[in-house]
Amino acid sequence: MEELNKNTAPVADFDWDAYENGVVVSQEEKENLKKQYDETLNQVKDKEVVMGKIISMNKREVVVNIGFKSDGVIPMSEFRYNPDLKVGDEVEVYIENQEDKKGQLILSHKSARATRSWARVNEAMDNDEVIKGLVKCRTKGGMIVDIFGIEAFLPGSQIDVKPIRDYDIFVGKTMEFKIVKINQEFKNVVVSHKALIEEELEQQKREIISKLEKGQVLEGVVKNITSYGVFIDLGGVDGLIHITDLSWGRVSHPEEIVKLDQKINVVILDFDDEKKRIALGLKQLTPHPWDALDANLKVGDKVKGKVVVVTDYGAFVEIIPGVEGLIHVTEMSWSQHLRSPQDFLKVGDEVEAVILTLDREERKMSLGIKQLKPDPWADIETKYAVGSKHTARVRNFTNFGVFVEIEEGIDGLIHISDLSWTKKIKHPSEFTQIGSEIEVVVLDIDKENRRLSLGHKQLEENPWDVFETIFLPGSIHEGTITEMLDKGAVIALPYGVEGFATPKHLVKEDGTMAKVDEKLPFKVIEFNKDAKRIIVSHSRIHEDAAKASLEESAAAEKKSKKSSKEEIVTPVIEKTTLGDIQSLSELKDKMVAKATEELKAKEAAKEANKE
16 A cells, blocks of 8 residues: 555646646756747846837827837827827837736836936937927926926027017927027026027028128018117018118108008118128118209298207208208397207297208208398498497396397497496496396497497496586595495495595594494595596595694784685685585586486487387
């Protein structure tokens, strides 16, 4: 029995499967068969990137064969960046797991792209390669683009050559890009779609500008309007019409002439050696307005126009569109006073003017408006004869006199010495004010230089002829000290005349010095009619009185001719004051009556002028 059991022990390596199927395979053969089978399959490892081939696809999944014993399935969402994906395409895949619980090979295209993305990104930039990417979303200042599984930044300025107002229309679109910048440290990538467009435009531009010639007329579209000109799209290349080449007339802003997207014909004026800057013209397509100017116009003719520009030196008047004349400020008024053109004209005024110069070759014209009125100096000798009296307006002061204007264009000077017969005026501002009216008499006419010499004091007779009989040397008059100077004092005497006293003549009888505003009697010790100077003395009065008293006591016993003479002289010294002497009183009455007559005459003259 034991022997039987021994003989019936099972074979340890018996192949029951082969036996069951009627095939008996040795172990050695089995190993050989397994080896041959393994050799028909790729040897792959987990976490490795390999190439695979798409064998089928639907809306949700893509089946990829990598030559392994089973195929892998990848979600379709990982291929959104490539809308042209089709069966037969080779793609990179990342082996997540050779076999999951269900025996399925797990692959990922997204992980494969991420693994090799930086190498691809650098390679694309080095080779200036055009790549495709999916615009994922909008962000501040631009868009986020999926490039090789990496999120790259697309700046708003790099989307198109034209400004983009709505970024959202690009979200979800697959577009071509060029990598323009890589930050290896922060793993940042910047891409551009605009660069591709610019390359195409540059090629078109080279083709277009190679055919350009000066004077060539082309059709273009207004692309942009600025304050200095208009950019025209000539079909792939831009040119500029400067504001001065838009119209023969003056243009404040190009929008007055053209509008955006307007189609216009332009002429090529110039371009640089590389033909990158093209200067265009619009006004050159029409004849120059100067060529259409009336051939019969000549110097001296009157023309009408509109003020288009006012400058510091004059105003430009447009006679016809594109033809202007300059009215210089000196041709706006006969007045010699320098004034601003804005005092006469403003932009938009319709004016009539006289042609002063006309140069058709240089296309220049000067005009004048003062010539529309008679020159006031033409009959100056008749209208403002020497000795005639007029009312003038004070225009300006100088240290030596007053400039006045009798009427527009008629100016004159009143010298400071001709302002008053009696007052010593240091500056004209002491006598009158700018803008005030003043009565004048014409003293002299300088027609060549258009100047009148005028006087104010000459309206009255020279009072010094009368003063000569009043302020006799030795006569005594009451005066008031108005000003103290280093060399003496100014004394206000009767009739508005002033005298001068040196310090030694200001000593009073008690030995003190006279002060300003003090009223005292003064004796005339010198009268100079030509120099209009009166020298007076207060001290001389009490000095002479003391001297006379001594002489009288020394010669008391003598009642002779000398004492009689002294009796006659003394009353004159003490009481020769205006109003006390009958002759002087009569003189005063005559002066008052004469002043009254002159005042009445002036009033009558004014009334006659008004009529």
